[in-house]
Amino acid sequence: xxxxxxxxxxxxxxxxxxxxxxxxxxxxxxxxxxxxxxxxxxxxxxxxxxxxxxxxxxxxxxxxxxxxxxxxxxxxxxxxxxxxxxxxxxxxxxxxxxxxxxxxxxxxxxxxxxxxxxxxxxxxxxxxxxxxxxxxxxxxxxxxxxxxxxxxxxxxxxxxxxxxxxxxxxxxxxxxxxxxxxxxxxxxxxxxxxxxxxxxxxxxxxxxxxxxxxxxxxxxxxxxxxxxxxxxxxxxxxxxxxxxxxxx
Amino acid sequence: xxxxxxxxxxxxxxxxxxxxxxxxxxxxxxxxxxxxxxxxxxxxxxxxxxxxxxxxxxxxxxxxxxxxxxxxxxxxxxxxxxxxxxxxxxxxxxxxxxxxxxxxxxxxxxxxxxxxxxxxxxxxxxxxxxxxxxxxxxxxxxxxxxxxxxxxxxxxxxxxxxxxxxxxxxxxxxxxxxxxxxxxxxxxxxxxxxxxxxxxxxxxxxxxxxxxxxxxxxxxxxxxxxxxxxxxxxxxxxxxxxxxxxxxxxxx
Numbered sequence: 270x271x272x273x274x275x276x277x278x279x280x281x282x283x284x285x286x287x288x289x290x291x292x293x294x295x296x297x298x299x300x301x302x303x304x305x306x307x308x309x310x311x312x313x314x315x316x317x318x319x320x321x322x323x324x325x326x327x328x329x330x331x332x333x334x335x336x337x338x339x340x341x342x343x344x345x346x347x348x349x350x351x352x353x354x355x356x357x358x359x360x361x362x363x364x365x366x367x368x369x370x371x372x373x374x375x376x377x378x379x380x381x382x383x384x385x386x387x388x389x390x391x392x393x394x395x396x397x398x399x400x401x402x403x404x405x406x407x408x409x410x411x412x413x414x415x416x417x418x419x420x421x422x423x424x425x426x427x428x429x430x431x432x433x434x435x436x437x438x439x440x441x442x443x444x445x446x447x448x449x450x451x452x453x454x455x456x457x458x459x460x461x462x463x464x465x466x467x468x469x470x471x472x473x474x475x476x477x478x479x480x481x482x483x484x485x486x487x488x489x490x491x492x493x494x495x496x497x498x499x500x501x502x503x504x505x506x507x508x509x510x511x512x513x514x515x516x517x
Numbered sequence: 518x519x520x521x522x523x524x525x526x527x528x529x530x531x532x533x534x535x536x537x538x539x540x541x542x543x544x545x546x547x548x549x550x551x552x553x554x555x556x557x558x559x560x561x562x563x564x565x566x567x568x569x570x571x572x573x574x575x576x577x578x579x580x581x582x583x584x585x586x587x588x589x590x591x592x593x594x595x596x597x598x599x600x601x602x603x604x605x606x607x608x609x610x611x612x613x614x615x616x617x618x619x620x621x622x623x624x625x626x627x628x629x630x631x632x633x634x635x636x637x638x639x640x641x642x643x644x645x646x647x648x649x650x651x652x653x654x655x656x657x658x659x660x661x662x663x664x665x666x667x668x669x670x671x672x673x674x675x676x677x678x679x680x681x682x683x684x685x686x687x688x689x690x691x692x693x694x695x696x697x698x699x700x701x702x703x704x705x706x707x708x709x710x711x712x713x714x715x716x717x718x719x720x721x722x723x724x725x726x727x728x729x730x731x732x733x734x735x736x737x738x739x740x741x742x743x744x745x746x747x748x749x750x751x752x753x754x755x756x757x758x759x760x761x762x763x764x765x766x767x768x769x
Contacts (some may be wrong), residue, residue: 432546433543433544436547436551437547437550437551437554442551443554443555443558444555446553447546447547447548450528457544460540460544461537461540464540465533465536465537465540480525482526483525483526483529486526486529486530490533
């Protein structure tokens, strides 16, 4: 089983990069003092890096270990088992990690109204996730989840927009140089990622079966941006603060 | 079929590049807008700082002008008289008169020393606001113009020199206005601390005035602006026949 797992990830450079970021983040996080570890600005990015590592390992494991995958599949649905690991990504990437990213943007907002909007977006998204699971309109084990993909990217684009509105209107940001402010960079990457993969995510079923070259191209872009995002989070763990400069 | 797929890929690549460029433009615009806001804010801060310095300078000048007037009066009415008297005594052949003349000279020396201390603004730092108010009220009382009262809660307030300068000037101005225009029989000043604020209330039972009249309000506007330069607040309540109630508040 382990051989199969290792063979599966052997030439998966995205997996390697995610694992490196995960290990480094864990190391840097453990080296931080208690106060910094408890800070939302550090803890949430750290948990997101760990989450990505978790679901990537789980997704690969579900491919190499079909019996366990089938057990999980049976827990989630009565549909016939096709050997897919899409449910891992549907739950952990498109739902949990998107909510995590929304939370991360939310804690970086300063305006009370913006925070409220993000709360509402998060609750609406969560309610839809619960509804879609129980209504079985779009089965959780399948790749046909256009509304979920649409909503997950939309909430992040709106939340990123709210952050940029805060940036140009709030007193807090007046003395800050955004180029040395890490939340500015990771929220920019989150926005880039959400905008660029928006159409590809919504049309993922068509691309997977009808135009695999385009699917792989978008997949590559998405993975590159995600690795950059994880790299920024890892750097955040390394410096232990939101600002790149020493004086901040 | 292959050609159609290539065209699709090229179209998607262009769309992706366009989207990325659009996003990049958006982010760069945000950074530029932020920088512009920083520049505007800096200009605004510089302007506020310049206005603040100008206000403090004006107040210092006004206090020095008052001090010079006071010294002029003291030289003419007090020291001049004492010098003339001591000249007479010292010119006398009687030893007891000469002795009195020498005592007068000592008194003059001490009066001049006292006056010289008021020439610069160091006295502002050495005196507490409570002491200053008390001195002002004592002066008014000593003239027999009206009755006065000072109420104070708690310990002495720790104020920086600029805050004290502005408060001293504003209080002086309020008291001058009351004496000149209101003809009160009673003036009360109370100093309190509540809700994270220090409050000085100057109350008189004089003629009062209509605060909505612009001719009456220009001096008040000046006082209000002065209080705002030190982060304070100026509030006035008055109506004809009802006296005047002024509240100066300053965050702790």
